[in-house]
Amino acid sequence: MGDILFADGRRYSREWLDTHEAEAQEVFRAHKHTYPLCLCQRDGVPMHIRELSRTGKLYLARMPMTGPMHRGDCPSYEPIHGKAEEQAREAGLIEELGDGRVVFKVDVGFNIREPAAVSSPPSPAELPQMVQNPQPRLGLLAMMQFLWEQAELHHWHPKMEGRRRYKQVYDRLTEAASRILVKGVPLRQRLYIPEPFYKEQANEIMMRRLEAISRLGRSSAGKRRRFLVMGQLRELEESSENVRLRFAQAGNDLSVVMPRSAWERMLKRWGVKVPEEDSDLGLWGMFLIEHFKGATLHSRAAAVMQTTAHYIPVFRPAEASLAYGLVDSRRRFIKMLAIDGRPSENGPAFLLTDVAEKPVPLYISNRELPAETAVDEWYWHTDRDDMWPPLPVPQSRRSH
Numbered sequence: 001m002g003d004i005l006f007a008d009g010r011r012y013s014r015e016w017l018d019t020h021e022a023e024a025q026e027v028f029r030a031h032k033h034t035y036p037l038c039l040c041q042r043d044g045v046p047m048h049i050r051e052l053s054r055t056g057k058l059y060l061a062r063m064p065m066t067g068p069m070h071r072g073d074c075p076s077y078e079p080i081h082g083k084a085e086e087q088a089r090e091a092g093l094i095e096e097l098g099d100g101r102v103v104f105k106v107d108v109g110f111n112i113r114e115p116a117a118v119s120s121p122p123s124p125a126e127l128p129q130m131v132q133n134p135q136p137r138l139g140l141l142a143m144m145q146f147l148w149e150q151a152e153l154h155h156w157h158p159k160m161e162g163r164r165r166y167k168q169v170y171d172r173l174t175e176a177a178s179r180i181l182v183k184g185v186p187l188r189q190r191l192y193i194p195e196p197f198y199k200e201q202a203n204e205i206m207m208r209r210l211e212a213i214s215r216l217g218r219s220s221a222g223k224r225r226r227f228l229v230m231g232q233l234r235e236l237e238e239s240s241e242n243v244r245l246r247f248a249q250a251g252n253d254l255s256v257v258m259p260r261s262a263w264e265r266m267l268k269r270w271g272v273k274v275p276e277e278d279s280d281l282g283l284w285g286m287f288l289i290e291h292f293k294g295a296t297l298h299s300r301a302a303a304v305m306q307t308t309a310h311y312i313p314v315f316r317p318a319e320a321s322l323a324y325g326l327v328d329s330r331r332r333f334i335k336m337l338a339i340d341g342r343p344s345e346n347g348p349a350f351l352l353t354d355v356a357e358k359p360v361p362l363y364i365s366n367r368e369l370p371a372e373t374a375v376d377e378w379y380w381h382t383d384r385d386d387m388w389p390p391l392p393v394p395q396s397r398r399s400h
């Protein structure tokens with residue numbers, strides 16, 4: 001279990017590959033154009049070797065559409081996140097390519113027609129995240145969650161404790177953004193994420209930021225263009241007309257200004273509250289930038305998402321407390337996302353992946369559920385219990 005079989009007949013455990021970096025790079029290099037088998041299943045699940053664009057490092061990756069084929073407790077296992085993702089894949093809005101890139105058809109326009117039309121149509125991000133008829137569409141919240149999913153920041157393993165910091169999150173998000181294709185170009189060419197801040201490099205970082213913003217805001221032909229900014233919010237300044245938002249890791253010079261009405265409408269629509277000052281939750285935002293002056297960016301459309309201190313997305317207070325509970329009790333799990341903006345309303349909030357071959361879905365419900373629930377499912381009825389019931393015992397802690 002957990003072994004990878006390479007074309008030369010050799011088997012290596014995932015743990016060995018993870019802990020022997022130099023040797024693992026050699027093994028990957030020798031098998032770059034082959035399909036190593038993950039032996040979590042008896043017949044093996046084919047994988048391939050990819051290269052990180054930034055560092056040239058090689059790593060083992062899943063083949064398109066094979067996430068659900070791995071065993072539930074295999075690190076390469078990835079479920080389909082709800083009906084919405086299933087439908088988006090069926091409709092061709094999400095399409096994994098053989099080389100690790102994935103097409104994501106977001107309903108956001110980056111081109112600006114000048115002069116601006118007199119009556120502007122509703123901004124795409126204001127539209128429902130997924131409309132079945134006549135044409136399904138994916139908006140900004142869908143994109144933010146999909147980026148999280150591609151960066152695998154919704155997976156948690158106890159060994160990540162103390163190691164998941166902003167730097168790692170930034171690296172993973174930018175790597176994922178270079179593989180996601182949006183309107184024919186990598187998302188990375190349309191998106192700015194504040195880089196990790198180091199005091200000694202403050203000036204260089206600021207210069208890079210200004211350079212990136214001016215590059216994002218214009219096409220190669222010099223035409224004004226919309227772009228996206230995503231980051232963890234650290235400060236909200238409200239006036240009667242506008243809100244001004246500032247990002248973690250970025251100086252006060254960088255801010256997004258939004259009409260207060262649009263900001264409040266968006267919070268209400270997705271049921272998100274701005275965390276209190278002393279909260280253990282973080283708030284991430286993705287903003288479509290219309291125009292900018294220096295590093296003051298103007299936006300009318302955005303999506304927001306709360307995360308725990310471990311950068312695990314959570315969509316309700318009960319999910320947040322369970323996420324902390326799972327991390328504290330050293331459990332391994334996957335946070336379920338939903339690209340329709342209504343995560344876990346009907347589906348599970350988490351999958352526990354350390355119990356058995358098959359992951360155990362954790363449901364949180366504030367509605368009366370049928371008395372008969374399947375034995376391999378777990379329910380927390382928040383309408384009658386303040387505390388969640390005992391969790392299934394992990395495989396490693398079971399007595400024989």
Ligand SMILES: [Zn+2]
Binds near residue numbers: 038039071074075076
């Ligand atoms: Zn596997």
